[in-house]
Amino acid sequence: MVKVFKKKGSRNYYFQVVINGRRIVESTRTNSLREASKRADERCMELKLDLDWYFYLQQVIKKVSMLEPEAKEAALFRAIEELNSVKVRTVALCDAFELFKAKPRKRTISERVYVDYRNMWNNFVKFVNANFPDVKYLSEITKGIAEKFLAAELKKGLAERTYNERITKFRTIFSALAEEAGLRKNVWQSVDKMREGHISKRPFSKAQLKQIFSEARGDLRTLCMIGLYTGLRLGDAATLKWDEIDFENMVIVRLPNKTKHLRKNVEIPLLGELCDELKRVKSAQNCRNSIYVIPKIAENYLTVNDVSKRVQVLLRKSGIETRIERENCSRKTTVYGFHSFRHSFVSLCAANGIPMNVVMELVGHRSVVVHEIYQHATAEQKIKAINVIENEFRQKDE
Numbered sequence: 001m002v003k004v005f006k007k008k009g010s011r012n013y014y015f016q017v018v019i020n021g022r023r024i025v026e027s028t029r030t031n032s033l034r035e036a037s038k039r040a041d042e043r044c045m046e047l048k049l050d051l052d053w054y055f056y057l058q059q060v061i062k063k064v065s066m067l068e069p070e071a072k073e074a075a076l077f078r079a080i081e082e083l084n085s086v087k088v089r090t091v092a093l094c095d096a097f098e099l100f101k102a103k104p105r106k107r108t109i110s111e112r113v114y115v116d117y118r119n120m121w122n123n124f125v126k127f128v129n130a131n132f133p134d135v136k137y138l139s140e141i142t143k144g145i146a147e148k149f150l151a152a153e154l155k156k157g158l159a160e161r162t163y164n165e166r167i168t169k170f171r172t173i174f175s176a177l178a179e180e181a182g183l184r185k186n187v188w189q190s191v192d193k194m195r196e197g198h199i200s201k202r203p204f205s206k207a208q209l210k211q212i213f214s215e216a217r218g219d220l221r222t223l224c225m226i227g228l229y230t231g232l233r234l235g236d237a238a239t240l241k242w243d244e245i246d247f248e249n250m251v252i253v254r255l256p257n258k259t260k261h262l263r264k265n266v267e268i269p270l271l272g273e274l275c276d277e278l279k280r281v282k283s284a285q286n287c288r289n290s291i292y293v294i295p296k297i298a299e300n301y302l303t304v305n306d307v308s309k310r311v312q313v314l315l316r317k318s319g320i321e322t323r324i325e326r327e328n329c330s331r332k333t334t335v336y337g338f339h340s341f342r343h344s345f346v347s348l349c350a351a352n353g354i355p356m357n358v359v360m361e362l363v364g365h366r367s368v369v370v371h372e373i374y375q376h377a378t379a380e381q382k383i384k385a386i387n388v389i390e391n392e393f394r395q396k397d398e
Contacts, residue, residue, distance in 0.1 A: 002017045002037075013030060014028065029192055046185045090139060091138045092138075097121045115305060117173070120169060146170070150163065153166065171186060202336055203340055203347040211320070212320075215318045216314055220314055222278075223294055224314075225274055226293075227345075228344060228345060236256050236257055241292055247278075264364065266364040269383045311337060315336055315337070322337065349362075358384075
């Protein structure tokens with residue numbers, strides 16, 4: 001029986017269990033009783049698998065040792081014969097991702113998310129090949145290797161949230177391939193996540209926006225204009241399609257990637273400079289027949305995905321320090337990025353008295369409960385909100 005408890009003065013819960021006469025006490029690494037109970041049960045299953053085989057092996061050895069010499073020899077040869085006939089299940093690191101991708105699952109994972117998984121996995125395999133050249137199979141990955149990889153990623157400036165997301169993705173991959181790879185336990189389950197001290201992105205000031213657009217050129221400028229005048233997230237702005245833009249009715253209709261499970265489109269009026277910019281881009285594309293407004297940006301986002309880094313370079317060229325020092329933190333935290341255009345959009349609307357329900361509908365709030373609480377915004381209110389952005393910040397010198 002598993003007993004979950006708290007030690008005196010401890011923040012987290014512990015569990016105690018006796019398996020084959022051995023008393024085991026471990027931390028669950030959580031202060032939630034419900035989560036602690038779940039982790040305790042999962043860990044007990046792992047421990048039982050680890051100890052049971054050894055217990056039964058000891059019993060077999062004891063029985064065999066009591067046999068007569070001839071019978072003992074026969075038993076030994078039979079054991080060797082049986083063990084040699086067992087097919088060892090292995091999955092090579094280089095093959096693991098494609099096997100994972102081919103796995104059926106309850107919820108469909110978009111190709112875009114698979115790109116993130118693939119890039120992460122390729123980086124992991126490169127790290128292992130460079131630092132642990134003898135490790136070739138999934139079953140050879142240890143907790144130590146996992147932690148060394150994450151430590152190397154942290155040195156690159158990985159944020160706490162991204163760090164934790166990586167751990168979750170590795171847990172998913174290893175769990176999905178556990179049977180094929182012959183894994184007795186998922187090493188990533190024992191890797192601790194970081195406590196997130198999340199800091200939201202900051203909105204740009206008017207001076208910063210003017211400096212950004214004085215530096216921005218080509219596709220990157222178009223992307224930034226979409227971000228500022230629509231409040232769309234990076235993924236939605238980068239993969240905006242022509243069939244989502246209605247020039248006749250002057251509106252952009254988009255189902256946001258992040259909240260597509262809610263099946264609620266955002267409808268954003270298309271006015272002023274953004275409308276002129278999109279018409280210019282469409283005219284310049286001529287008969288290239290791309291479904292995307294910014295084809296190269298869309299392709300980049302859906303494959304190698306360094307669009308965010310390109311935006312960071314633009315911001316630094318514009319004289320904006322994108323990262324700040326944090327108290328009790330050894331690494332700087334990014335406070336300005338593409339998402340800052342979304343924050344700027346919301347802040348400018350709020351500063352000019354646009355009702356909250358209008359702004360929420362424009363940016364596509366993800367909370368179903370909050371959506372049900374607030375009344376629907378009229379088309380006139382939405383147009384007024386976009387006009388606020390247009391009036392507050394002008395791209396062209398008057």
